[in-house]
Amino acid sequence: MGIGILLTIVIVSLLAGMAVQLLGTRKSPYDFLIVGLTAAFAAYFASETFPGSSVFGTIKDFGPSIDGFYLIPGLAFGFIIATVAYTGTRDTYASDTATA
């Protein structure tokens, strides 16, 4: 995978995280970081390891790729893991709602 597409993955993931931060109902200061980092990692990881692994050995074609980045496994796994991380931390970063 080229460095250009890697930087693109990181930037797009952080932008997605910022969108979640702005549009999401939960207001915590770390949503963009949780979504951005986990999505970037998962997209890179899936694109690099799924093709050629024995686990997905029956899949012969992983679809289109850009500079070594397989779009379908990368985007799908990035979305899934970011969603899992966001959902899994819904209580962890909840704002303090205590009132006087």
Add this chain to the structure above:
Amino acid sequence: MKATIVRKDTVIADPPLARFLFSDTRMAPVWLMVRLFVGFSWLDAGWHKIIDTGAKTNYIIDGQGILAFWQRIVAIPAAPAKPVIGYDFYRSFIQFMIENHWEGFFGKLIAFGETAVGLGLIFGAFVGIAAVGGAFMNLNYMLAGTVSSNPVLLLLGFLLVLAWKTAGFIGFDRYLLPLLGTPWRGVELPSAKPTRQLVTPATL
């Protein structure tokens, strides 16, 4: 320098940094990424062994694959070449398993064990136990002379063991550990009747 007297029932608390890294659920997303990396490595390795049905390479039919590996690593080459295994006790152990035909059992154990460790780490089920199992296999592969990705996986496995309470928070451990009695949140000790305290000369 003041001497500190510590009672036998004293609990020594972790420093704040260690508490944040290994016991704080805010680190769960980081451990999720570590789990995925280590877990998929194990799942890939284990699944590869399960689906391999070659007469000389299989692990789960009659273990010829692991037997061939053992026979290769116990061989002692002519000097000045060095043997693959650096420790004599481990070479004797492998030789013992070859002579007693343990390849059938160990082939299945390794193939299904690696797969189970991978699934446990990926889904966050009993992460601490899975990480210990993975680290133990890494140790054995390195003792057998195989470096590959084992040092990295061993290091990450150690970190997952340290973070066993929170590494699976984004996963099944969030529900499994409380069922087994592990609290996710700290239990406050009653302040009126302290049962554990650090005793220093100032308090005597």
